[in-house]
Amino acid sequence: MSNCILDPRKLLSFDFGEYHPFKTYRLGLAYDLMDAYGLIDRDGVTVCQPREATEEEALTFHNPGYLEALRLADSGMWVPNQFTHGLGTADNPVFPGVYEWGMLVAGSSIDGARQILSGEASIAFNPSGGLHHAMPARASGFCHINDVVLAVNVLVAGGKRVAYVDIDAHHGDGVQHAYYKTDRVLTISAHQDGHTIFPGTGFTDEIGQEEGRGYAVNIPLPPGSRDDVYERVFSEVIFPALDAYSPDIVVTQLGADALLGDRVASLGMSLNMFESYVKRVRALNTPWLALGGGGYAVENVVRAWTLAWAQMNDVTLPNEIPSLWQTEATTYQVSVSSLRGSEAREPSTHRVLEAANRTIDTVIENILPLIGK
Numbered sequence: 001m002s003n004c005i006l007d008p009r010k011l012l013s014f015d016f017g018e019y020h021p022f023k024t025y026r027l028g029l030a031y032d033l034m035d036a037y038g039l040i041d042r043d044g045v046t047v048c049q050p051r052e053a054t055e056e057e058a059l060t061f062h063n064p065g066y067l068e069a070l071r072l073a074d075s076g077m078w079v080p081n082q083f084t085h086g087l088g089t090a091d092n093p094v095f096p097g098v099y100e101w102g103m104l105v106a107g108s109s110i111d112g113a114r115q116i117l118s119g120e121a122s123i124a125f126n127p128s129g130g131l132h133h134a135m136p137a138r139a140s141g142f143c144h145i146n147d148v149v150l151a152v153n154v155l156v157a158g159g160k161r162v163a164y165v166d167i168d169a170h171h172g173d174g175v176q177h178a179y180y181k182t183d184r185v186l187t188i189s190a191h192q193d194g195h196t197i198f199p200g201t202g203f204t205d206e207i208g209q210e211e212g213r214g215y216a217v218n219i220p221l222p223p224g225s226r227d228d229v230y231e232r233v234f235s236e237v238i239f240p241a242l243d244a245y246s247p248d249i250v251v252t253q254l255g256a257d258a259l260l261g262d263r264v265a266s267l268g269m270s271l272n273m274f275e276s277y278v279k280r281v282r283a284l285n286t287p288w289l290a291l292g293g294g295g296y297a298v299e300n301v302v303r304a305w306t307l308a309w310a311q312m313n314d315v316t317l318p319n320e321i322p323s324l325w326q327t328e329a330t331t332y333q334v335s336v337s338s339l340r341g342s343e344a345r346e347p348s349t350h351r352v353l354e355a356a357n358r359t360i361d362t363v364i365e366n367i368l369p370l371i372g373k
Helices: 025-036 064-075 098-118 147-157 173-178 227-245 271-282 298-312 323-330 350-366
Strands: 002-006 045-048 121-126 162-166 185-192 216-221 249-253 288-291
Touching: 002 098, 025 298, 025 323, 045 098, 064 098, 098 121, 098 147, 098 288, 121 298, 147 162, 147 173, 147 249, 147 288, 162 227, 173 185, 185 227, 216 227, 216 350, 227 271, 227 350, 271 298, 288 298
Parallel strands: 002 045, 002 121, 121 288, 162 185, 162 249, 185 216, 249 288
Antiparallel strands: none
């Protein structure tokens, strides 16, 4: 059985705009850094090519009227009612090929899910995926098609219990919305407090409804949360929740905007902690669909996802960056001297630590006991 990575290079022709923080070229730089480290052309790795999701697949979550509006916007021009669907805004621009972009990302995540269902792969990684904000009838937060939900729907239709874990700096609201009333999918999101960042949701009292009560776990963290906070989140919330739920398949959203130095968010996870988290997910020995997500400091994104793919393949990389890749990166004004960075592991401030601990304690005491009941 191999590990599958989705080749994102077909997606590099799509452009959100010069001044938009979402840079598609980060996908190519990440893939090329993986390749420079010898992580692509190696035994046990299958490279899969992206393909567009079908309308039938997209309709498992999205409304027909929204898909039609997005299809009409594919020319990059204004279309009637686009603002009703969240299109044409600063966050969610319409650009040439926007429908194709969304459907290619979604098709890649769906194919990753199918690789796992069929047993062809034990781990599948789609770095372009993780677009967790899109709603049934609305684009949101740089996300036009919710590839996460479409892929998880495939897994659920295959009879699997799925745990979805999201460490993006922004709450995984679209995914939570999809599974808020079911216990077939456990959603866990550790993110910057919604009082301080988009989308303004993901508080500890959002725990699911009806059969899903207790199966939505939210860990909103104060700005400035660093590795000491994330160590508690991982050790005392996320992995105990996974153990209690005992999923057939784990789906992770590996947004890199929770890392120190992001241009949009204000959290402070280190690359070492990110790598350690991915290593712990792999140690679960559960079939695993990994998706990308946010990340607006490109130098963080490319390193985080390279470290992730290395750990998925049980490889520990040296800190030295391959010189040929460094030359390529400079054409995008990206400069990286060390794979894991040199930032000191400074602790969170006392105020941040107190606030984070209150949140974590609330989740441990009030929400984790509901899982599996």
